[in-house]
Amino acid sequence: MxxxxxxxxxxxxxxxxxxxxxxxxxxxxxxxxxxxxxxxxxxxxxxxxxxxxxxxxxxxxxxxxxxxxxxxxxxxxxxxxxxxxxxxxxxxxxxxxxxxxxxxxxxxxxxxxxxxxxxxVSKTLLFFKQKEKYNNKTITQEKAREIENSISILIDKELFLKPNITLSEFASGIKITKHTLSQYLNEQKGKSFNRFINELRVEKAKEYLVVKHNYTMESIGYDSGFNSKSTFFKAFKKVTGLTPLEYQKRNAR
The missing domain is CATH 1.20.1300 (3 helical TM bundles of succinate and fumarate reductases)
Structure with missing residues:
Protein backbone atom coordinates (compact mmCIF):
# COMPACT_ATOMS: atom_id res chain seq x y z
CA MET A 1 0.00 0.00 0.00
CA VAL A 121 1.89 23.45 -21.41
CA SER A 122 0.74 21.17 -24.21
CA LYS A 123 2.27 18.18 -22.43
CA THR A 124 1.15 18.83 -18.87
CA LEU A 125 -1.32 15.96 -18.89
CA LEU A 126 1.59 13.53 -19.16
CA PHE A 127 3.91 15.59 -16.98
CA PHE A 128 3.46 13.92 -13.62
CA LYS A 129 1.87 10.68 -14.89
CA GLN A 130 4.72 9.32 -16.98
CA LYS A 131 5.71 6.57 -14.55
CA GLU A 132 2.13 5.80 -13.60
CA LYS A 133 1.37 5.27 -17.29
CA TYR A 134 3.88 2.42 -17.36
CA ASN A 135 2.68 0.95 -14.08
CA ASN A 136 -0.90 0.69 -15.26
CA LYS A 137 -0.06 -1.48 -18.27
CA THR A 138 2.86 -3.86 -17.99
CA ILE A 139 4.42 -5.67 -20.92
CA THR A 140 4.03 -9.45 -20.77
CA GLN A 141 7.06 -11.70 -21.11
CA GLU A 142 5.73 -13.06 -24.38
CA LYS A 143 5.34 -9.55 -25.79
CA ALA A 144 8.79 -8.63 -24.52
CA ARG A 145 10.32 -11.57 -26.40
CA GLU A 146 8.53 -10.52 -29.59
CA ILE A 147 9.86 -7.00 -29.26
CA GLU A 148 13.36 -8.30 -28.50
CA ASN A 149 13.35 -10.44 -31.65
CA SER A 150 12.08 -7.55 -33.78
CA ILE A 151 14.72 -5.21 -32.36
CA SER A 152 17.42 -7.77 -33.14
CA ILE A 153 16.36 -7.72 -36.79
CA LEU A 154 16.62 -3.92 -36.95
CA ILE A 155 20.00 -4.08 -35.23
CA ASP A 156 21.21 -6.58 -37.83
CA LYS A 157 20.02 -4.15 -40.51
CA GLU A 158 21.99 -1.44 -38.66
CA LEU A 159 19.09 1.00 -38.60
CA PHE A 160 20.78 2.72 -35.65
CA LEU A 161 23.45 4.06 -38.04
CA LYS A 162 20.92 6.55 -39.38
CA PRO A 163 22.04 9.82 -37.69
CA ASN A 164 18.58 11.26 -37.03
CA ILE A 165 16.71 8.05 -36.19
CA THR A 166 13.78 8.80 -33.88
CA LEU A 167 11.88 6.76 -31.33
CA SER A 168 8.78 6.83 -33.55
CA GLU A 169 10.69 5.69 -36.63
CA PHE A 170 12.40 2.84 -34.78
CA ALA A 171 9.11 1.76 -33.22
CA SER A 172 7.34 1.74 -36.57
CA GLY A 173 10.07 -0.57 -37.87
CA ILE A 174 8.99 -3.23 -35.40
CA LYS A 175 5.28 -2.36 -35.68
CA ILE A 176 4.68 -1.11 -32.13
CA THR A 177 3.89 2.33 -30.73
CA LYS A 178 6.67 4.60 -29.55
CA HIS A 179 5.22 4.48 -26.03
CA THR A 180 5.43 0.67 -26.00
CA LEU A 181 9.03 0.77 -27.20
CA SER A 182 9.94 3.39 -24.61
CA GLN A 183 8.27 1.32 -21.89
CA TYR A 184 10.04 -1.83 -23.05
CA LEU A 185 13.46 -0.16 -22.98
CA ASN A 186 12.82 1.33 -19.55
CA GLU A 187 11.39 -1.80 -17.95
CA GLN A 188 13.40 -4.54 -19.67
CA LYS A 189 16.68 -2.75 -20.40
CA GLY A 190 16.70 0.02 -17.81
CA LYS A 191 17.66 2.64 -20.35
CA SER A 192 16.23 5.41 -22.49
CA PHE A 193 15.97 5.25 -26.27
CA ASN A 194 18.85 7.69 -26.70
CA ARG A 195 21.10 5.63 -24.49
CA PHE A 196 20.05 2.43 -26.28
CA ILE A 197 20.91 3.90 -29.70
CA ASN A 198 24.15 5.47 -28.48
CA GLU A 199 25.37 2.19 -27.02
CA LEU A 200 24.75 0.44 -30.35
CA ARG A 201 26.63 3.19 -32.16
CA VAL A 202 29.51 3.01 -29.71
CA GLU A 203 29.80 -0.75 -30.30
CA LYS A 204 29.97 -0.11 -34.05
CA ALA A 205 32.55 2.63 -33.48
CA LYS A 206 34.66 0.22 -31.44
CA GLU A 207 34.73 -2.15 -34.43
CA TYR A 208 35.76 0.67 -36.76
CA LEU A 209 38.47 1.92 -34.38
CA VAL A 210 40.17 -1.48 -34.47
CA VAL A 211 40.20 -1.89 -38.26
CA LYS A 212 40.02 1.63 -39.73
CA HIS A 213 43.41 2.98 -38.69
CA ASN A 214 43.60 5.50 -41.54
CA TYR A 215 40.26 7.11 -40.73
CA THR A 216 39.92 10.23 -38.63
CA MET A 217 37.99 10.06 -35.35
CA GLU A 218 35.42 12.41 -36.80
CA SER A 219 34.74 10.19 -39.82
CA ILE A 220 34.46 7.12 -37.60
CA GLY A 221 31.90 8.96 -35.50
CA TYR A 222 29.85 9.85 -38.57
CA ASP A 223 30.10 6.29 -39.93
CA SER A 224 28.83 5.03 -36.58
CA GLY A 225 25.69 7.16 -36.75
CA PHE A 226 26.66 10.18 -34.66
CA ASN A 227 25.81 13.55 -36.19
CA SER A 228 28.69 15.48 -34.62
CA LYS A 229 32.19 14.92 -33.31
CA SER A 230 31.38 16.24 -29.85
CA THR A 231 28.35 13.95 -29.48
CA PHE A 232 30.46 10.97 -30.54
CA PHE A 233 33.26 11.72 -28.06
CA LYS A 234 30.85 12.38 -25.19
CA ALA A 235 28.82 9.20 -25.76
CA PHE A 236 31.91 7.04 -26.26
CA LYS A 237 33.51 8.34 -23.07
CA LYS A 238 30.35 7.71 -21.02
CA VAL A 239 29.87 4.17 -22.32
CA THR A 240 33.47 2.94 -22.27
CA GLY A 241 35.22 5.30 -19.86
CA LEU A 242 37.79 5.97 -22.59
CA THR A 243 38.17 8.42 -25.43
CA PRO A 244 38.02 6.92 -28.95
CA LEU A 245 41.76 7.46 -29.37
CA GLU A 246 42.56 5.77 -26.05
CA TYR A 247 40.39 2.80 -27.00
CA GLN A 248 42.08 2.55 -30.40
CA LYS A 249 45.55 2.56 -28.86
CA ARG A 250 44.63 -0.14 -26.34
CA ASN A 251 43.14 -2.39 -29.03
CA ALA A 252 45.56 -1.77 -31.88
CA ARG A 253 46.23 -4.77 -34.06
Whole structure:
Protein backbone atom coordinates (compact mmCIF):
# COMPACT_ATOMS: atom_id res chain seq x y z
CA MET A 1 0.00 0.00 0.00
CA UNK A 2 1.42 3.36 -1.07
CA UNK A 3 1.61 5.91 1.73
CA UNK A 4 0.10 9.27 0.99
CA UNK A 5 2.47 12.22 1.47
CA UNK A 6 1.57 13.90 4.75
CA UNK A 7 2.69 17.42 3.90
CA UNK A 8 0.65 18.96 6.75
CA UNK A 9 2.97 17.33 9.32
CA UNK A 10 5.80 19.45 7.92
CA UNK A 11 3.94 22.66 7.10
CA UNK A 12 1.35 23.24 9.84
CA UNK A 13 3.68 23.11 12.90
CA UNK A 14 6.10 25.61 11.39
CA UNK A 15 3.24 27.82 10.24
CA UNK A 16 1.82 27.86 13.78
CA UNK A 17 5.24 28.63 15.27
CA UNK A 18 5.80 31.55 12.87
CA UNK A 19 2.34 32.99 13.61
CA UNK A 20 2.85 32.71 17.37
CA UNK A 21 6.36 34.15 17.28
CA UNK A 22 5.28 36.92 14.91
CA UNK A 23 2.38 37.84 17.19
CA UNK A 24 4.27 37.81 20.49
CA UNK A 25 7.51 39.22 19.14
CA UNK A 26 6.64 41.22 15.97
CA UNK A 27 9.52 41.96 13.63
CA UNK A 28 8.96 45.73 13.77
CA UNK A 29 9.56 45.77 17.53
CA UNK A 30 12.11 42.96 17.79
CA UNK A 31 14.09 43.17 14.53
CA UNK A 32 17.38 42.41 16.28
CA UNK A 33 15.89 39.29 17.88
CA UNK A 34 14.57 38.13 14.51
CA UNK A 35 17.89 38.71 12.75
CA UNK A 36 19.88 36.94 15.44
CA UNK A 37 17.67 33.92 16.16
CA UNK A 38 14.51 33.52 14.10
CA UNK A 39 16.06 33.98 10.65
CA UNK A 40 18.94 31.67 11.51
CA UNK A 41 16.47 29.03 12.66
CA UNK A 42 14.57 29.36 9.39
CA UNK A 43 17.77 29.02 7.33
CA UNK A 44 18.80 25.99 9.40
CA UNK A 45 15.44 24.30 8.88
CA UNK A 46 15.65 25.14 5.17
CA UNK A 47 19.11 23.55 4.95
CA UNK A 48 17.97 20.39 6.78
CA UNK A 49 15.16 19.89 4.28
CA UNK A 50 17.52 20.46 1.35
CA UNK A 51 20.02 17.95 2.72
CA UNK A 52 17.30 15.39 3.44
CA UNK A 53 15.69 15.85 0.02
CA UNK A 54 18.96 15.14 -1.76
CA UNK A 55 18.35 11.39 -1.35
CA UNK A 56 15.55 11.76 -3.91
CA UNK A 57 17.76 13.73 -6.29
CA UNK A 58 20.80 11.43 -6.09
CA UNK A 59 19.22 8.55 -8.11
CA UNK A 60 18.22 11.01 -10.84
CA UNK A 61 21.81 12.27 -11.10
CA UNK A 62 23.08 8.67 -11.23
CA UNK A 63 20.69 7.88 -14.08
CA UNK A 64 21.93 10.93 -15.97
CA UNK A 65 25.57 9.93 -15.54
CA UNK A 66 24.73 6.39 -16.66
CA UNK A 67 23.10 7.71 -19.85
CA UNK A 68 19.69 6.42 -18.76
CA UNK A 69 18.04 9.68 -19.69
CA UNK A 70 15.75 11.97 -17.72
CA UNK A 71 11.98 11.98 -17.70
CA UNK A 72 9.98 15.18 -17.51
CA UNK A 73 9.32 14.48 -13.84
CA UNK A 74 13.06 14.11 -13.27
CA UNK A 75 13.74 17.44 -14.97
CA UNK A 76 11.02 19.08 -12.90
CA UNK A 77 12.48 17.68 -9.64
CA UNK A 78 15.98 18.84 -10.56
CA UNK A 79 14.74 22.31 -11.51
CA UNK A 80 12.84 22.73 -8.25
CA UNK A 81 15.61 21.30 -6.05
CA UNK A 82 18.51 23.26 -7.51
CA UNK A 83 16.35 26.36 -7.88
CA UNK A 84 15.48 26.30 -4.17
CA UNK A 85 19.11 25.54 -3.29
CA UNK A 86 20.20 28.56 -5.32
CA UNK A 87 17.67 30.76 -3.50
CA UNK A 88 18.89 29.46 -0.12
CA UNK A 89 22.49 30.28 -1.02
CA UNK A 90 21.44 33.73 -2.22
CA UNK A 91 19.76 34.48 1.10
CA UNK A 92 22.72 33.12 3.08
CA UNK A 93 25.23 35.25 1.21
CA UNK A 94 22.73 38.08 1.07
CA UNK A 95 23.08 38.35 4.85
CA UNK A 96 26.59 39.67 4.25
CA UNK A 97 25.63 41.99 1.40
CA UNK A 98 21.94 42.81 0.94
CA UNK A 99 18.69 40.87 1.32
CA UNK A 100 17.69 42.16 -2.10
CA UNK A 101 19.99 39.46 -3.53
CA UNK A 102 17.70 36.76 -2.15
CA UNK A 103 14.58 38.50 -3.42
CA UNK A 104 16.02 38.91 -6.91
CA UNK A 105 17.17 35.28 -7.06
CA UNK A 106 13.72 34.09 -5.93
CA UNK A 107 12.06 36.15 -8.68
CA UNK A 108 14.52 34.85 -11.28
CA UNK A 109 14.03 31.17 -10.37
CA UNK A 110 10.26 31.66 -10.26
CA UNK A 111 10.41 33.17 -13.75
CA UNK A 112 12.52 30.29 -15.12
CA UNK A 113 10.19 27.62 -13.67
CA UNK A 114 7.17 29.50 -15.02
CA UNK A 115 8.80 29.67 -18.44
CA UNK A 116 9.50 25.92 -18.42
CA UNK A 117 5.88 25.26 -17.54
CA UNK A 118 4.67 27.56 -20.30
CA UNK A 119 6.86 25.84 -22.90
CA UNK A 120 5.52 22.45 -21.86
CA VAL A 121 1.89 23.45 -21.41
CA SER A 122 0.74 21.17 -24.21
CA LYS A 123 2.27 18.18 -22.43
CA THR A 124 1.15 18.83 -18.87
CA LEU A 125 -1.32 15.96 -18.89
CA LEU A 126 1.59 13.53 -19.16
CA PHE A 127 3.91 15.59 -16.98
CA PHE A 128 3.46 13.92 -13.62
CA LYS A 129 1.87 10.68 -14.89
CA GLN A 130 4.72 9.32 -16.98
CA LYS A 131 5.71 6.57 -14.55
CA GLU A 132 2.13 5.80 -13.60
CA LYS A 133 1.37 5.27 -17.29
CA TYR A 134 3.88 2.42 -17.36
CA ASN A 135 2.68 0.95 -14.08
CA ASN A 136 -0.90 0.69 -15.26
CA LYS A 137 -0.06 -1.48 -18.27
CA THR A 138 2.86 -3.86 -17.99
CA ILE A 139 4.42 -5.67 -20.92
CA THR A 140 4.03 -9.45 -20.77
CA GLN A 141 7.06 -11.70 -21.11
CA GLU A 142 5.73 -13.06 -24.38
CA LYS A 143 5.34 -9.55 -25.79
CA ALA A 144 8.79 -8.63 -24.52
CA ARG A 145 10.32 -11.57 -26.40
CA GLU A 146 8.53 -10.52 -29.59
CA ILE A 147 9.86 -7.00 -29.26
CA GLU A 148 13.36 -8.30 -28.50
CA ASN A 149 13.35 -10.44 -31.65
CA SER A 150 12.08 -7.55 -33.78
CA ILE A 151 14.72 -5.21 -32.36
CA SER A 152 17.42 -7.77 -33.14
CA ILE A 153 16.36 -7.72 -36.79
CA LEU A 154 16.62 -3.92 -36.95
CA ILE A 155 20.00 -4.08 -35.23
CA ASP A 156 21.21 -6.58 -37.83
CA LYS A 157 20.02 -4.15 -40.51
CA GLU A 158 21.99 -1.44 -38.66
CA LEU A 159 19.09 1.00 -38.60
CA PHE A 160 20.78 2.72 -35.65
CA LEU A 161 23.45 4.06 -38.04
CA LYS A 162 20.92 6.55 -39.38
CA PRO A 163 22.04 9.82 -37.69
CA ASN A 164 18.58 11.26 -37.03
CA ILE A 165 16.71 8.05 -36.19
CA THR A 166 13.78 8.80 -33.88
CA LEU A 167 11.88 6.76 -31.33
CA SER A 168 8.78 6.83 -33.55
CA GLU A 169 10.69 5.69 -36.63
CA PHE A 170 12.40 2.84 -34.78
CA ALA A 171 9.11 1.76 -33.22
CA SER A 172 7.34 1.74 -36.57
CA GLY A 173 10.07 -0.57 -37.87
CA ILE A 174 8.99 -3.23 -35.40
CA LYS A 175 5.28 -2.36 -35.68
CA ILE A 176 4.68 -1.11 -32.13
CA THR A 177 3.89 2.33 -30.73
CA LYS A 178 6.67 4.60 -29.55
CA HIS A 179 5.22 4.48 -26.03
CA THR A 180 5.43 0.67 -26.00
CA LEU A 181 9.03 0.77 -27.20
CA SER A 182 9.94 3.39 -24.61
CA GLN A 183 8.27 1.32 -21.89
CA TYR A 184 10.04 -1.83 -23.05
CA LEU A 185 13.46 -0.16 -22.98
CA ASN A 186 12.82 1.33 -19.55
CA GLU A 187 11.39 -1.80 -17.95
CA GLN A 188 13.40 -4.54 -19.67
CA LYS A 189 16.68 -2.75 -20.40
CA GLY A 190 16.70 0.02 -17.81
CA LYS A 191 17.66 2.64 -20.35
CA SER A 192 16.23 5.41 -22.49
CA PHE A 193 15.97 5.25 -26.27
CA ASN A 194 18.85 7.69 -26.70
CA ARG A 195 21.10 5.63 -24.49
CA PHE A 196 20.05 2.43 -26.28
CA ILE A 197 20.91 3.90 -29.70
CA ASN A 198 24.15 5.47 -28.48
CA GLU A 199 25.37 2.19 -27.02
CA LEU A 200 24.75 0.44 -30.35
CA ARG A 201 26.63 3.19 -32.16
CA VAL A 202 29.51 3.01 -29.71
CA GLU A 203 29.80 -0.75 -30.30
CA LYS A 204 29.97 -0.11 -34.05
CA ALA A 205 32.55 2.63 -33.48
CA LYS A 206 34.66 0.22 -31.44
CA GLU A 207 34.73 -2.15 -34.43
CA TYR A 208 35.76 0.67 -36.76
CA LEU A 209 38.47 1.92 -34.38
CA VAL A 210 40.17 -1.48 -34.47
CA VAL A 211 40.20 -1.89 -38.26
CA LYS A 212 40.02 1.63 -39.73
CA HIS A 213 43.41 2.98 -38.69
CA ASN A 214 43.60 5.50 -41.54
CA TYR A 215 40.26 7.11 -40.73
CA THR A 216 39.92 10.23 -38.63
CA MET A 217 37.99 10.06 -35.35
CA GLU A 218 35.42 12.41 -36.80
CA SER A 219 34.74 10.19 -39.82
CA ILE A 220 34.46 7.12 -37.60
CA GLY A 221 31.90 8.96 -35.50
CA TYR A 222 29.85 9.85 -38.57
CA ASP A 223 30.10 6.29 -39.93
CA SER A 224 28.83 5.03 -36.58
CA GLY A 225 25.69 7.16 -36.75
CA PHE A 226 26.66 10.18 -34.66
CA ASN A 227 25.81 13.55 -36.19
CA SER A 228 28.69 15.48 -34.62
CA LYS A 229 32.19 14.92 -33.31
CA SER A 230 31.38 16.24 -29.85
CA THR A 231 28.35 13.95 -29.48
CA PHE A 232 30.46 10.97 -30.54
CA PHE A 233 33.26 11.72 -28.06
CA LYS A 234 30.85 12.38 -25.19
CA ALA A 235 28.82 9.20 -25.76
CA PHE A 236 31.91 7.04 -26.26
CA LYS A 237 33.51 8.34 -23.07
CA LYS A 238 30.35 7.71 -21.02
CA VAL A 239 29.87 4.17 -22.32
CA THR A 240 33.47 2.94 -22.27
CA GLY A 241 35.22 5.30 -19.86
CA LEU A 242 37.79 5.97 -22.59
CA THR A 243 38.17 8.42 -25.43
CA PRO A 244 38.02 6.92 -28.95
CA LEU A 245 41.76 7.46 -29.37
CA GLU A 246 42.56 5.77 -26.05
CA TYR A 247 40.39 2.80 -27.00
CA GLN A 248 42.08 2.55 -30.40
CA LYS A 249 45.55 2.56 -28.86
CA ARG A 250 44.63 -0.14 -26.34
CA ASN A 251 43.14 -2.39 -29.03
CA ALA A 252 45.56 -1.77 -31.88
CA ARG A 253 46.23 -4.77 -34.06
Missing amino acids: IKKPRWHIHCIPFLVIIIVVGTIWPYTAYSEYWSKWVMKAIYLQWFIYLATSFKFIKPILKNYKALKGLSRTDLWCLSVYFGITFIWLAYIFGAYTSYIVGAISFTFILYIIGLLLALN
